[in-house]
Amino acid sequence: MALPSYAGPLETTWYYTFRFICACIFVFLITPILIIIPLSFNVEPYFTFTQGMLSFDPDAYSLRWYEDFINNTQWTHSVKNSFIIAIASTILATTLGTLAALGLSKPHMPFRALTMGVLISPMIVPLIISAAGMYFFYSSIGLDQSFLGIILAHTVLGTPFVVITVTATLVGFDNSLSRAAANLGANPTTSFFKITMPLILPGVISGALFAFITSFDEVVVVLFLAGFEQRTIPRQMWSGIREQISPTILAVATILVMISIALLTTLEILRRRNEKLRGLTPG
Amino acid sequence: MANDTTADGVVLAADGLPLKASLTRAMRKSRIRALLLVTPLFVFVLFSFLIPIFDMSMRSVDNWHVGTLMPETTKALENWDGKALPEEPVFAALMKDLKAGAISREIGKVGTRLNYEKSGLRSMITSSARKSKKVKEGPYKPIVLKMHKRWKELETWTVIKRNTSKFTIGYYLNAVDMKYDNKTNDIVMQPEDRQIYSTLFLRTFAISLAITLICVVLAYPISYLLATLPTRYSNLLMIFVLLPFWTSLLVRTTAWIAMLQSQGVLNDLFVFFGFVDDANRLQLIHNLTGTIIAMTHILLPFMVLPLYSVMKTIPPSYMRAALSLGANPVTAFVRVYMPQTLAGIGAGSILVFILSIGYYITPALVGGTDGTLISNQIAYHMQTSLNWGLAGALGVLLLFSVLALYMIYNKIVGIDNMRLG
Numbered sequence: 001m002a003l004p005s006y007a008g009p010l011e012t013t014w015y016y017t018f019r020f021i022c023a024c025i026f027v028f029l030i031t032p033i034l035i036i037i038p039l040s041f042n043v044e045p046y047f048t049f050t051q052g053m054l055s056f057d058p059d060a061y062s063l064r065w066y067e068d069f070i071n072n073t074q075w076t077h078s079v080k081n082s083f084i085i086a087i088a089s090t091i092l093a094t095t096l097g098t099l100a101a102l103g104l105s106k107p108h109m110p111f112r113a114l115t116m117g118v119l120i121s122p123m124i125v126p127l128i129i130s131a132a133g134m135y136f137f138y139s140s141i142g143l144d145q146s147f148l149g150i151i152l153a154h155t156v157l158g159t160p161f162v163v164i165t166v167t168a169t170l171v172g173f174d175n176s177l178s179r180a181a182a183n184l185g186a187n188p189t190t191s192f193f194k195i196t197m198p199l200i201l202p203g204v205i206s207g208a209l210f211a212f213i214t215s216f217d218e219v220v221v222v223l224f225l226a227g228f229e230q231r232t233i234p235r236q237m238w239s240g241i242r243e244q245i246s247p248t249i250l251a252v253a254t255i256l257v258m259i260s261i262a263l264l265t266t267l268e269i270l271r272r273r274n275e276k277l278r279g280l281t282p283g
Numbered sequence: 284m285a286n287d288t289t290a291d292g293v294v295l296a297a298d299g300l301p302l303k304a305s306l307t308r309a310m311r312k313s314r315i316r317a318l319l320l321v322t323p324l325f326v327f328v329l330f331s332f333l334i335p336i337f338d339m340s341m342r343s344v345d346n347w348h349v350g351t352l353m354p355e356t357t358k359a360l361e362n363w364d365g366k367a368l369p370e371e372p373v374f375a376a377l378m379k380d381l382k383a384g385a386i387s388r389e390i391g392k393v394g395t396r397l398n399y400e401k402s403g404l405r406s407m408i409t410s411s412a413r414k415s416k417k418v419k420e421g422p423y424k425p426i427v428l429k430m431h432k433r434w435k436e437l438e439t440w441t442v443i444k445r446n447t448s449k450f451t452i453g454y455y456l457n458a459v460d461m462k463y464d465n466k467t468n469d470i471v472m473q474p475e476d477r478q479i480y481s482t483l484f485l486r487t488f489a490i491s492l493a494i495t496l497i498c499v500v501l502a503y504p505i506s507y508l509l510a511t512l513p514t515r516y517s518n519l520l521m522i523f524v525l526l527p528f529w530t531s532l533l534v535r536t537t538a539w540i541a542m543l544q545s546q547g548v549l550n551d552l553f554v555f556f557g558f559v560d561d562a563n564r565l566q567l568i569h570n571l572t573g574t575i576i577a578m579t580h581i582l583l584p585f586m587v588l589p590l591y592s593v594m595k596t597i598p599p600s601y602m603r604a605a606l607s608l609g610a611n612p613v614t615a616f617v618r619v620y621m622p623q624t625l626a627g628i629g630a631g632s633i634l635v636f637i638l639s640i641g642y643y644i645t646p647a648l649v650g651g652t653d654g655t656l657i658s659n660q661i662a663y664h665m666q667t668s669l670n671w672g673l674a675g676a677l678g679v680l681l682l683f684s685v686l687a688l689y690m691i692y693n694k695i696v697g698i699d700n701m702r703l704g
Contacts, residue, residue, distance in 0.1 A: 011612075022508045025501050026523045029583060032538035033530055035548060039541055047541040048551050096324040103320025108313045115321055122332050124689050126641020128658040129336065129678045132665050136342070137335030156332045159324060217531045220643055224665070237533040241540065241648050250541065253534040260529040264522070267529075 033257055040065055040250035047247065065251035075252065078236040085147065085232060086215040089154035093211040096155070097162025098204055102196075104163070105170040116163075123160035127220040130157070135224040145227030153221045158211030165210065169203025169274070202274035206267055213263065340682070343675030346451035348396040349443060352389050353380040357447040365441060365468070374423040381408075381415040399670065400442050400453060401465055407431040407439070438465040454676035480660070480677070487657040490574065491639040495586075495632050497579050502586035502631065503624075509587075510594035528584035536645050539577040543567040543649075574646050574654030581645060582638055586631040589696070593627030626695060633692040637685055657681055 003015045043062040044050050052060025069075050100119060103109060122130060134153050135144065143149030173196070181191035197204075219234035226235060233252065240249045288294055294302040350357050355376035363369050384390025394408035411430045418426055433439045442465055446453075456462055456470060460478040464471045472478070505524070509517045527535065542548050545564040553559045567573055597620065605615035643658035650659065657677060664674035 018504065018508075022505050025505050026520065028501070028580065029527050030523045032535060032542050032580065033527055036534070036538045036541060039548075046546065047544060048546055048548050096327060100321045100324035103317040106313060106317035106320075108310055109317040109321070110314055115325065118333070119321075119324060119328060122328065124637070124685065125336065126643075126658060126681060126685055128641060128643045128661050129339070129682050130332065132661065132674060132678055133335035133337075133339035134331075135665070136671070137338050140338075152331050156328060159328065163324070213529065217533070219533060234531065234533045237537065238644075238648075241533070241537060245540075249537050253531075253537050256531045256534045257526075260526065260531065264525055264529050 036250050036253050037257065040247060040254040042247055042250075045247055047245075047250070065247045068246075068248045069251045069255075072248070074231070075233075075236060075248070078231045078233045081147075081230055082216055082232040082234075085150050085154060085230075086212050088147075088151045089158055089215045090208050090212040092151070092155040093158035094162050094204060094208040097159040097207060097211070098166050098200075100159075101163050101166035101170060104167055105173070119163050120160045122156045127157075127218075131221045131224040134221060138225060144225050145230065147230055149225050150222060150230055153225060154215035154218055155211075157218060157221070158214045161210035161214060162204075162207035165207035166200060166203045169200045173199060199277060202270045202277070206270050209263055209267060213260075336682075339675050340679045341675075342671050343454050343673075343679050344450045344452065345672065346396075346446055346449055346453070348393050349446045350449055352384055352393050353377070353443075353447075355379045356443070360440075360444050360447055363440070363444060365437075365444060368435070368437065369440060371422055371424050374427050375421060377427060378415060378418060378421075378423045381412045382418075385412040385416055397442055397446065399457070399673070400446065400463065401438065403433060404439065404442065407433045441465055441468055451672075454672040455680075457673055458676040458680055483657055483660055484680070487640055490571070490578075490654075490656065491636050494575060494578050494582060494639050495636045497575070498583050498586040498635050499628060499632060501579070501583055502590050503628075506587050506590035506594050506627075509591050510597075511599070524584050524587045527580065528588075532581065532644055535581055536577055536648050539573070539580065539649060540568060543573055543576065568649050569651035569654075571650075571654040573649040573651065574656075577645050577649050578639055578642060582635045585634050585638060589631040589634065590624065590627040593624055593630075597623050630692065630696045633688055633695065637688050637692065640688075641681060641685060 003012065007015065038053065039047060039049070041061040041063065042050065042053060043060055043064065050060055104112060104116060104119075109115070130153075134149075138144045138149045138153070143152070177195050177199070178191050181195045182188070186194065216232075217234060219232070219238055222230070222232050222235045223238065226232070233256070237249055237252060240246065289301075296302045296305040298305070356373065359373040359376035360369065363373065381390065384393065390412040391405070391409055394405035397408065398405035411427065411434070414430050428434050442463075445451075445463065445468065453463070458480050460473045460481045461470055462473055463469070505520075509520055509524075512520065540547070544550070545566065545568075547568075549567065550559070550564045553565065554561050559565055567576070601619055601623070602615055605619040606612065610618065640656070641658055642656060643662060646654055646656045647659050647662070650656070658681070661674050661677050661681070664670045664677070
């Protein structure tokens with residue numbers, strides 16, 4: 001889309017105007033996320049840049065909010081909870097979701113559309129409705145205010161992503177490979193772990209990442225189901241914003257942005273690997 | 284190869300059985316295997332998700348309170364014609380129920396339930412139950428009528444009689460701003476000043492529509508840029524879309540609070556450049572503006588990604604052909620390029636619209652009072668007012684709107700083509 005050399009003044013103007021508009025939109029997308037990073041080093045308890053920060057006075061910057069985060073047992077507790085819940089529900093969701101995706105991709109799967117609809121439903125139903133339903137049901141069977149309840153709830157919310165990504169990977173899977181394996185004497189289990197699994201692994205991992213982030217970022221269900229003992233990071237941020245807003249939240253937010261950058265990089269590497277494996281792009 | 288067909292022409296497989304039968308058997312086996320793989324997740328979703336939601340939606344019609352906690356009254360009222368106050372047997376039954384309810388301490392639930400239909404009935408029920416403990420013997424009618432003045436009103440009895448049935452549409456009526464007229468038992472609109480839910484539904488739809496439109500307007504140019512730039516630049520710029528997409532919702536909401544609050548970054552900038560006075564900083568958050576800005580930012584990637592993937596498939600030669608056939612750039616764009624992107628606009632719009640009508644977190648944190656949506660009202664009735672029937676009714680109405688929209692989405696895009704990341 002480079003500007004051709006024969007472009008007239010009108011086209012040139014439009015070309016630069018268009019680029020400017022796009023730049024503004026990109027700024028809109030990225031600024032809020034980047035701005036919290038410097039703000040989290042503010043020495044004052046404000047959510048904006050102080051005079052000292054703008055003149056790059058080293059005294060205006062500090063790590064006090066990060067210290068506060070590390071020394072505050074409520075926060076450290078919530079970090080631990082978040083990881084326990086997210087990892088447990090990711091493992092469950094990935095296992096169940098991958099199995100179901102394998103079944104759904106078989107050519108003779110009966111009631112395919114209906115089943116898919118049911119399996120995807122947790123992604124479609126607004127979270128507030130899922131949370132309300134789970135609240136009543138889980139408290140009637142004594143699973144509210146327990147880790148198990150939240151893990152199960154997050155597993156359900158994460159499975160649609162695993163089903164979708166793994167099914168998408170299986171579309172490109174060449175079934176003659178597993179037939180060849182069977183022909184060469186592999187039993188179905190061997191053929192699954194030696195042939196199928198390595199090929200669909202990128203899809204499984206990206207599904208698992210989606211499930212992880214779904215749980216890690218989820219707050220509505222936690223609001224309804226969790227007691228004080230099960231508070232997660234987002235839940236802690238929620239009460240931080242509502243009750244006692246302190247820049248510690250910005251420090252936490254900065255750490256979370258770093259985590260999402262790591263996730264994004266992992267996904268991009270997986271995507272490239274997947275394309276390479278399928279021979280879609282050279283090298 | 285002599286025995287591969289029978290005399291009447293049926294093809295046989297290697298084991299001597301008809302090929303058709305073996306094939307059916309093999310197909311059945313593979314079908315069962317597929318089903319077995321899907322079953323664990325299916326059962327799991329059914330029990331931990333679909334049944335809870337069904338259970339919640341049943342609460343929106345469930346009306347057990349009067350029938351279960353006042354069984355005698357319910358029975359005695361069966362043949363009451365509703366024209367005049369009931370006779371002594373009904374009052375005797377009522378006294379029995381009140382006494383039982385006062386002992387089990389459950390009678391307050393009846394009061395709460397009846398209070399949704401007519402305010403003041405809760406205190407009537409609880410105070411009468413308290414007084415009933417001292418009542419020794421009848422006739423009960425004059426005693427009850429003296430307990431609370433509302434027992435003398437025909438309306439009270441109409442409300443009780445109506446709620447002796449196991450199911451009610453009362454919560455749905457409430458959710459669409461209607462109610463029973465307690466005098467005539469007809470369904471009428473709520474008085475103007477109490478019509479809050481239709482306003483709220485309309486506002487939710489209007490805000491979602493506005494967010495969707497803003498998303499289309501913002502997503503179109505950058506998707507176009509991303510789709511037409513060489514891959515190495517577009518991959519780099521894609522980070523600007525994907526990083527927000529992958530960043531925690533609460534982080535983004537927090538970031539907008541830092542940006543928009545009156546002592547925040549944006550207002551500081553405005554003051555610095557002299558757009559606004561330091562004394563009259565703009566109120567950008569805890570209102571409708573805050574909700575729209577923050578939600579647009581959060582949902583924009585959901586519009587860019589489908590639009591981008593559609594635009595990526597449009598060959599640039601179409602535009603060049605239109606230009607070389609004499610169309611000016613605007614005509615070529617409107618008549619040739621835009622129609623090809625309609626599917627992407629449709630898919631993205633429905634996705635953004637579905638997500639925004641069910642949104643809870645961001646409006647709750649930055650919405651103030653005029654920027655809250657229907658989800659916030661559901662949460663309010665779940666957690667604060669504890670009117671779970673009404674929460675259920677509002678939830679079911681929201682759920683059906685989302686499902687209807689989702690079916691349209693499925694028609695346009697198809698579940699299988701849903702793209703993530």
